[in-house]
Amino acid sequence: MPDEDLPYDLESRVIDDHHQAIKLWLRMLACATRVESVVRNRLRSEFATTLPRFDLLAQLERKPAGLTMGELSQHLMVTGGNVTGVTDQLEAEGMVKRTPHPHDRRAFSVQLTPAGKRQFRRMAAVHEQWMIELFAGWSAEEKSQVYALLAGLKKHLGGIDAAPAKRSKTKKEMT
Amino acid sequence: MPDEDLPYDLESRVIDDHHQAIKLWLRMLACATRVESVVRNRLRSEFATTLPRFDLLAQLERKPAGLTMGELSQHLMVTGGNVTGVTDQLEAEGMVKRTPHPHDRRAFSVQLTPAGKRQFRRMAAVHEQWMIELFAGWSAEEKSQVYALLAGLKKHLGGIDAAPAKRSKTKKEMT
């Protein structure tokens, strides 16, 4: 329900004397959550699937040779238990299959089935149209501009620890 | 654990022939999820609280006269049941209080307690430092630039329905 309209939104959580960075973040978050929420809703209503499942398929589509559960865990940035669950669902739907790993009998190579590949490509095409629609608020030039700016932010964020930076623990201290 | 490093990340889910909008979205999502995850982790480890609780306090801080549960629900863009739960927690912690609404005996006016106000201000000050740290990848000018660009995107997104736009339902049809 709070999805249908945005009379108020996350950005309204600004405090009175707000710093530039906070304002920027709240606006960015409002946009990102809105886009993500639209995508989740549409994946559910149009394709009866979820974002994690879609993401896992996208990973496999790029690697026809398949990926192990551990590799999927790394790429998707979630823990192994989750990958098992999502893979179970997709396997039950006939979208992916676990095949024995050639060199390691503990591991699997997870691959798209032909049906899974077809279905993913259908979804990816529609997904791309959604993206075009959602970002139509920006011209091609503006999109490039933000894309370039985000590269810098992303690089910076990569160097930030989830723990506060007060006296940042060095890797050596973390033994 | 996948929080600690980003060797791979959401952006790696790009498909081979990717449109500009998709690339942009994946990069934006990677940044937004990273920032949000850092904030959630730090709120938990530093203040033993969560983002929804922090957001609710932020709403109340701006309205010393208090807000009803329904108003909180609108501002926070979540359903009523959630607001009840979060408010229950904060009330148990002594951060907020429900007082009878002057004109409607069904409703409450939720307000910060003095202790809640002090604690929130402490958290807000630290939160602002986190934002400054996280967005230090951009100069003040770049921040302004993105902030302005996001205004346009946000406005555009406000007009987009969560349901696919194929043949967009008009409000009249939604009777």
Add this chain to the structure above:
DNA sequence: TATTGTTATACTCTATAACTATA
């Protein structure tokens, strides 16, 4: 012993729907 993957469990976040008490 270390690693791959699974299982079991739990917690956060959110939505829906039935319910109550007022209005």
Add this chain to the structure above:
DNA sequence: TATAGTTATAGAGTATAACAATA
């Protein structure tokens, strides 16, 4: 009858930890 708030339930999404099989 409609509205404010609560309760109960469900499901997505994620993490942790104990475990089995294999390396």
